[in-house]
Amino acid sequence: METTRIMPRSGAAFPLARGQLLTVLDPLGTQVSDLLAFAADDVREVISNGRTFDYEETLRLTRGNRIWSNRSRVLLTIEEDSVGCHDFLLTPCSVDTFRHFYPDKPEHRGCFGNLAEALAPYGVTADDIPVAFNCFMNVPIDSTGGISVLPPPSRAGDSVSFRAEQDLIIGLTACSAYASNGGTFKPIDYRIED
């Protein structure tokens, strides 16, 4: 089965036909992958954390949960999940978040810039990029609502699989931020099955 590699601190975009299964793999462990899904026939329809939280009645999405669009349609269903820890609260890291959180570190366009470039050929603009589904990202919530970003619990070979419920355009990254991957920058692999 063919696996495609997304190199560290980069991103990719590709079509995913209705019925196909997308598996996102963490080949080395402790890495995050930001995932976006747009309706292929109109990219103004996109995954929505708010609609998903509302319909699924949880912030913690795993096997069996569905990812809904801003137009209240299911775009993806999570079919397999060897980690059970993902985030759908935080926007992709960007040059602005690098300036804010890492003022002493070199600037980087981050997952946001990588997604914008990869998705541009499909007609997606930067303003169309919402909160991504952040595979393996570890964002605990304390009793007062405070949040933090900890290293992901994923180990080498862990994966999460999504069934496409519509014809989609997918955006996918190997995360560029320091906090989300424990200060390391690693690749992400993915494969598509019919």
Add this chain to the structure above:
Amino acid sequence: METTRIMPRSGAAFPLARGQLLTVLDPLGTQVSDLLAFAADDVREVISNGRTFDYEETLRLTRGNRIWSNRSRVLLTIEEDSVGCHDFLLTPCSVDTFRHFYPDKPEHRGCFGNLAEALAPYGVTADDIPVAFNCFMNVPIDSTGGISVLPPPSRAGDSVSFRAEQDLIIGLTACSAYASNGGTFKPIDYRIED
């Protein structure tokens, strides 16, 4: 000081100049108001729950917290807050959420439809409507990430005030959903001070 009333299950949109203070009041108690803010010079810039959670490092926003845009600018600062309970996780109620959660009740276009109509003259389309800042909305999160919608704790006369940090277009509703206002439909009042 002039106060404007938003009638039950309706919405409004209006400009708010940089430096002005918008106060959202619950005149009868136990009511929710969905608030949106767009940059007046380009409505593709809009409040973002994901950017706000990231920069403010909390899901529970109250006095002193700032509400950020999808372009990483502060659009509003919360200056006063007599309730301290608001939601920024859930999208505005819509005809789709009514069909989903209240299949036995009459359909209603909800806050989503009310916001879309009120904001249309400013060039905002339905697809431009993100998660709103839901004043007084009570969405507890349990230890597993599960969420529920309970009646708001606001009492008659309670309010929350926002300072505009940019020239804005505001969308504001008196919420139409059953769960968010304890099964009652009440008005919302607002006032603007220089």
